[in-house]
Amino acid sequence: MATSSFYGALLRRQLALALRRPVQLLNPLLFFAVVILLFPLGLGPAPDTLSNFAGGILWIVALLANMLGVDSLFRGDFDDGSLDQLLLAEQPLYFVVLPYFFVHWLLNGALLALLAPLFALMLGLPARATGVLVLSLLLGCGVMTVLGAIGAALTVGLRRGGMLIVLLITPFYVPVLIFGAAAVQAAVAHQPAGPYLALLAAMLSLALGLGPAAVAAALRISVDS
Amino acid sequence: MADAALLSARGLGIERAGRLLFSDLDLDLLPGEIVHLRGANGAGKTTLLRILAGLSRFGFEGKVSRPQPALYLGHQSAVKPLLTPRENLRWHPSGEQFGDAGALEAALDSVGLYGYEDTPAGQLSAGQQRRVDLARLHLSERPLWLLDEPFTAIDVQGVARLQQRFARHAAGGGAVLLTSHQSLDLDHGVRIVDLALAA
Numbered sequence: 001m002a003t004s005s006f007y008g009a010l011l012r013r014q015l016a017l018a019l020r021r022p023v024q025l026l027n028p029l030l031f032f033a034v035v036i037l038l039f040p041l042g043l044g045p046a047p048d049t050l051s052n053f054a055g056g057i058l059w060i061v062a063l064l065a066n067m068l069g070v071d072s073l074f075r076g077d078f079d080d081g082s083l084d085q086l087l088l089a090e091q092p093l094y095f096v097v098l099p100y101f102f103v104h105w106l107l108n109g110a111l112l113a114l115l116a117p118l119f120a121l122m123l124g125l126p127a128r129a130t131g132v133l134v135l136s137l138l139l140g141c142g143v144m145t146v147l148g149a150i151g152a153a154l155t156v157g158l159r160r161g162g163m164l165i166v167l168l169i170t171p172f173y174v175p176v177l178i179f180g181a182a183a184v185q186a187a188v189a190h191q192p193a194g195p196y197l198a199l200l201a202a203m204l205s206l207a208l209g210l211g212p213a214a215v216a217a218a219l220r221i222s223v224d225s
Numbered sequence: 226m227a228d229a230a231l232l233s234a235r236g237l238g239i240e241r242a243g244r245l246l247f248s249d250l251d252l253d254l255l256p257g258e259i260v261h262l263r264g265a266n267g268a269g270k271t272t273l274l275r276i277l278a279g280l281s282r283f284g285f286e287g288k289v290s291r292p293q294p295a296l297y298l299g300h301q302s303a304v305k306p307l308l309t310p311r312e313n314l315r316w317h318p319s320g321e322q323f324g325d326a327g328a329l330e331a332a333l334d335s336v337g338l339y340g341y342e343d344t345p346a347g348q349l350s351a352g353q354q355r356r357v358d359l360a361r362l363h364l365s366e367r368p369l370w371l372l373d374e375p376f377t378a379i380d381v382q383g384v385a386r387l388q389q390r391f392a393r394h395a396a397g398g399g400a401v402l403l404t405s406h407q408s409l410d411l412d413h414g415v416r417i418v419d420l421a422l423a424a
Contacts, residue, residue, distance in 0.1 A: 013316035020307045081301030082318045089320030
């Protein structure tokens with residue numbers, strides 16, 4: 001097969017699989033919505049308090065929503081033997097995993113980022129920070145997807161990898177959270193958010209450059225047991 | 226020897242859970258050969274097949290050389306219940322080109338799935354789902370086939386047709402290595418490798 005058309009085929013396969021299971025598609029969104037709705041109840045509806053925390057809240061919830069879905073990234077393919085076939089493909093595994101990243105980012109990252117302004121409004125985040133919020137989530141969820149995929153690839157062979165993956169990847173999510181939330185804070189405080197966004201973009205470049213190799217190696221180890 | 230081996234393994238040995246499954250096993254597959262790998266449950270047939278396919282790379286002794294990637298058919302059929310048989314093949318994760326729509330339909334037809342091309346595989350029976358995977362045998366151009374229990378869940382006529390397919394593949398210069406607890410009945414010569422004796 002022309003190499004590029006294989007990646008296209010995988011992309012369409014992943015998209016079709018995700019879109020035909022609407023419940024799973026809505027899971028991260030529902031989680032995002034429910035948790036954010038709980039914050040005004042817990043913290044009190046005073047607009048000042050809420051808008052102070054809004055950036056951090058949105059970022060933490062997006063991080064958790066992203067982490068929630070990442071465990072299942074390769075699990076289905078591992079269980080039904082598709083992963084074996086994938087590893088036997090002649091195309092380099094480094095590129096083969098990219099469609100998986102993209103679809104996960106799209107549904108557990110980009111979709112959240114695009115809906116975030118709505119929830120930001122609810123929490124009283126100043127309108128001037130909305131653009132930075134969306135951009136930082138788009139970049140940050142990309143980094144978290146790649147990092148999460150490494151964890152997912154390492155634990156896919158384990159029966160109960162769910163908790164382990166959280167322990168494995170949370171430390172690596174921390175810098176993303178720090179710079180992501182800081183970008184929003186900076187925008188709220190009338191300071192330039194550019195440097196933070198640039199750092200997030202740098203992390204994404206690094207993750208995209210090295211992550212696929214780590215995922216490929218981890219998948220080979222997971223299948224080989 | 227004019228034909229280069231499609232698969233050659235030297236001195237294979239493996240231990241699982243403190244038990245030696247086999248050791249010092251040599252195996253060559255030449256074009257035109259059909260090899261029936263036999264052994265009791267737990268004798269290491271699947272383990273051996275995964276090593277030969279290149280899925281297991283560590284934890285065994287010996288060397289495997291495979292000039293071209295194999296078509297590997299495992300216990301699990303890699304068929305997604307949410308996708309139709311047509312989509313399962315067109316977007317197959319093995320990265321092989323499965324020809325045009327016509328070739329795909331012909332392959333599904335020859336495994337008895339005519340009329341089911343666009344039914345989600347989840348609504349098909351276990352045997353039919355298995356047949357979706359087996360349709361690859363009518364599409365693939367890889368000469369080396371490693372098949373782990375290809376007859377599972379397949380009916381009597383299906384098994385007969387599969388065996389004809391194996392014979393045709395071997396006659397066309399391919400090689401087949403399969404595990405099965407059934408004995409084969411085909412016109413083509415079959416070499417039997419018994420794992421219990423090889424150990």
